[in-house]
Amino acid sequence: MPSRVVIATRESPLALWQANHVKAWLEHRYPQLQVELLGMTTQGDRILDVTLNKIGGKGLFVKELETALAEGRADLAVHSMKDVPMLLPEGFMLAAIGEREDPRDAFVSSKYRHVDELPEGSVVGTSSLRREAQLRARRPDLIIKPLRGNVGTRLRKLDDGEFDAIILAAAGLKRLGLGERIASLIDVNDSLPAPGQGALGLEIRSDRLDLLALLAPFNDEYSAACVTAERTLSQRLNGSCQVPLAAYCTVEDEHFLRLRGLVAYPDGSHSVYAESNGTLKSAAALGGQVADLLRTEGATSILQALAHGA
Numbered sequence: 001m002p003s004r005v006v007i008a009t010r011e012s013p014l015a016l017w018q019a020n021h022v023k024a025w026l027e028h029r030y031p032q033l034q035v036e037l038l039g040m041t042t043q044g045d046r047i048l049d050v051t052l053n054k055i056g057g058k059g060l061f062v063k064e065l066e067t068a069l070a071e072g073r074a075d076l077a078v079h080s081m082k083d084v085p086m087l088l089p090e091g092f093m094l095a096a097i098g099e100r101e102d103p104r105d106a107f108v109s110s111k112y113r114h115v116d117e118l119p120e121g122s123v124v125g126t127s128s129l130r131r132e133a134q135l136r137a138r139r140p141d142l143i144i145k146p147l148r149g150n151v152g153t154r155l156r157k158l159d160d161g162e163f164d165a166i167i168l169a170a171a172g173l174k175r176l177g178l179g180e181r182i183a184s185l186i187d188v189n190d191s192l193p194a195p196g197q198g199a200l201g202l203e204i205r206s207d208r209l210d211l212l213a214l215l216a217p218f219n220d221e222y223s224a225a226c227v228t229a230e231r232t233l234s235q236r237l238n239g240s241c242q243v244p245l246a247a248y249c250t251v252e253d254e255h256f257l258r259l260r261g262l263v264a265y266p267d268g269s270h271s272v273y274a275e276s277n278g279t280l281k282s283a284a285a286l287g288g289q290v291a292d293l294l295r296t297e298g299a300t301s302i303l304q305a306l307a308h309g310a
């Protein structure tokens with residue numbers, strides 16, 4: 001067992017909170033272990049002026065961290081599972097997926113309590129095609145404008161009056177102690193969450209078996225099964241940030257999984273939905289099954305239309 005571990009982390013307040021959360025867990029579990037953070041700025045943090053969807057998506061936030069692992073400057077990286085590509089590069093693996101925080105999207109506004117209270121033509125900030133599509137389906141009158149930056153930046157833009165409301169992940173706000181900014185939590189059936197939303201994952205180099213044993217107890221069996229089902233669904237449909245795709249899995253009565261999936265046109269005009277149940281042990285198969293159901297319902301034509309710039 002190592003005597004010291006270094007955690008590679010982005011330097012946004014949320015990333016630092018998450019890295020410190022894992023550091024505290026390690027120190028509590030292994031009192032002899034020395035734990036340090038290695039902060040770094042990723043390409044995704046640097047390019048703030050372009051909508052991420054257009055420039056390569058999720059990988060931008062994890063690549064620099066993986067380089068630090070590859071070069072031995074750090075031992076593990078802590079990620080929001082929502083930002084982790086389904087296929088990790090050769091030589092890397094997830095050692096554990098922790099217990100999930102609230103997976104819902106949050107409606108944030110100081111003027112209105114709920115999406116339904118927004119007057120016609122209100123301006124809502126989100127850069128997520130998934131959130132946009134589901135919001136437009138319910139409220140075609142809203143004006144949806146892009147919103148980038150870390151959680152603090154996004155809240156500042158709301159406070160500056162650029163938007164009447166914004167949509168953020170509840171998990172990030174709660175972790176940062178900003179839960180009081182949530183006007184209301186959006187029901188998962190109105191805004192089906194992104195694959196992995198609210199869950200933390202620990203990434204290591206595949207050859208670090210010593211770390212695997214150390215980190216295994218961080219894994220939460222239920223959260224890991226759900227995130228596996230959601231991410232498999234996404235992968236089977238070639239999901240990425242460019243695709244308005246939602247996948248949300250819950251554990252029903254302790255040993256059954258219920259996986260819901262949705263693919264939608266960003267303009268909210270049309271969407272397909274599917275769900276199915278499976279066992280805890282067959283999470284990946286369940287992901288594949290719901291992906292197949294979505295294809296049967298017409299997901300492929302939506303995805304093709306989007307790929308061709310519709």
Ligand SMILES: NCc1[nH]cc(CCC(=O)O)c1CC(=O)O
Nearest residue numbers: 080082168169171172197198199
């Ligand atoms: N896309 C950025 C991102 N990645 C993870 C979270 C929130 C925390 C989580 O889902 O674990 C956020 C912010 C947001 O979507 O509001």
